[in-house]
Amino acid sequence: MSNSNASELNISLEPHLWDALAPLPSLLPPALKSGLTPYLSNPKPATIPYNVLQEISQWSRTTAGSASLQSHRPPLQPQSYTMIALLAGTTTSPERKFGKYVPKKEPDEVEARNASERKTVTALVNALLSIVGAGVATWWAADKTGWRNEWRVLFALFVAIVVAIAEAGLYLIWQSRRSPMKSASQTRRSIAAARHKKEDDISTLPGPDIKPTGKKTNETANLRQRR
Template sequence: MSVLNISLEPHVLEILTPLPPLLPPEVATKLRPYISQPLPPTIPYPLLQSISQWSRTPAGEAALHSASLEPQSYSMVALLAGSVTSPERKFPAYIPEKSAEEAAALKTAERKAITSLVNALLSIVGSGFATYWAAGRTGWKNEWQVLCSLFVAAVVAISEAVLYLIWDSRRSDARPRRKLKVSAKKRIEGESEVIDASRLEHGIPRGLRQRTLKTSNSVETVS
């Protein structure tokens, strides 16, 4: 499973730079490559999460206060403010779910299509049988009856196919086209959603997509 990366923003780099002497040795070793030149464009989400969890421990709070640093600056909301999730990934375009009206209209169209096909099949079979029966009444031989009924059935089948194609093309033209509300490119370039702070504190949110996080006094939940 690949590690989720977060873009390393300048303000995050500024508050992470004085941390290595204060952090536990294991966390400090992991952090140093991300605050040293050349600076990488991203930083792993689990690393930021471990730093945030450490800042809420008694030892972490004491170490931060001794260095005149604010523990609140290392909450996940502060660390992720203004950052972009997985900027190196390319996500497909987001297609919104169909509305109730669109789903109902689609089901109605499907029922009409099935009804049209059944009617066409009955017309083909009925016309072929009627021709065979009528030809038999005129005294034709069986082979001529069969050929004549097949010919009529083929003509009816072609006519029904043409009529169905015309009906289907008109239905497609009349159907409103749904637009993509959000594209992956737009999500990467700036359209954002705010992630629930409680989820950020305890793990990676479910269904996390590439997004830009905004600093806000109140954090809205993403459903």
């Protein structure tokens, strides 16, 4: 990650990280000490800049830094100040509000949605035609009964209402059968969004700037202790 991007990142100042940094002000060079001291005050800040941790990590790997850490009582291990150890158990930029990721829909899902919309429109048009047709047919058939126009209108409206209720019931049944299919599709998209978010969280975490030390046993033990 570039320095410009790293300078914009903050790291959550967890209790174990604060405890690891607390002994350092008396050991650090003046420039690093002035950068770290504000974040060790009370009340404890919620975050600490990534650059501050990176500079401390780089200093701990120098000859002077390693000697200063060893001179502390009790001695401090340089492996405790690698970026891996410092960032363990922390959150990158917890103050930021990231938008919810909406995964791109698959072509077959888009086609299925379009087909579903066409079916819905067709069903509504058919229902409307059925209602109007039933009313008109009833009006025409009632003409053979010799009823007055008022009764013919009322009878046609009654039949149209009955047909409308039937069409509404059929539409609700059809919609209820589609709901499980929509729920399954939304579940797949939620899983994809969660997977993408996890990958983003890993990719946004700055890579540790460390050099091989050959002391894997001590560093592994230190990481286990911090967890």
